[in-house]
Amino acid sequence: MKYEQWLDQWLYYLKPTVKTSTLQQYKLYAENVIKPMLGMYEIDDLSGPIMQDAITKLSERYSTATMKGIASIIKRSLKSAEEMEVTAKSISEKIKYRYKRKTNIKCLTQAQQKKLESYVCGVGTPKLYGIIICLYTGIRVGELLALTWNDMDLKSGIMKINKTCNDCYEGNGYNKIIDAPKTTSSKREIPLPKELIEILKEQKQLSCGEYVITGSEGKLTAGSVTVDM
16 A cells, blocks of 8 residues: 555544544645655555655755644554554654754843834734734634634633634635634633723724624634734
8 A cells, every 4th residue: 555545544534533623734734745755655665764864855845843743644644554554564663853942932022012012003903903912811823813702701801712713724725713722721711901901892892793803804814814913
């Protein structure tokens, strides 16, 4: 069996165990990255040197975050092939990839944050207010885009995080999917500072939809908002 055929089977078997957005991301990596590099090999012909050569070449083209996903798919799919006796070879553990160290994150100074807030409020673009929400609360982009006004208790000053937004590619582009948080601990309540509450009250009066952060067409995907912001 060729590796590309096994990848398709493995992704099918994986479907009941992972989120839709995760499965879609795996399929994109498989079709666009892994298959062109390794798909033509018979599984039994794959070897440590072949796999490591592919990993090395791919690491020169893709970021650390992308490589983490690619290497994980290759290792997991081959490990599954071994466990399901599709191949008698044991090569999944021979794949080595050292992730690059993360660079130090630089935080905005208080003066820089105030300047950014003034700019966002001056421009008045609805989706840019997401920047201020993230600055004050530290929530992730996916959590931000999943926020509805029902999650905001502006009287008591509490914001509930109970879902997240993921991008799912469905042939005609990326669509917004609301899903449960990655972990149980991701569900939480965050107190809102007075400054942010006042901004949110103004935005709620102007809002015509259920989501706190929206675009011109009423919805935003995670990919579009990170680029446009």
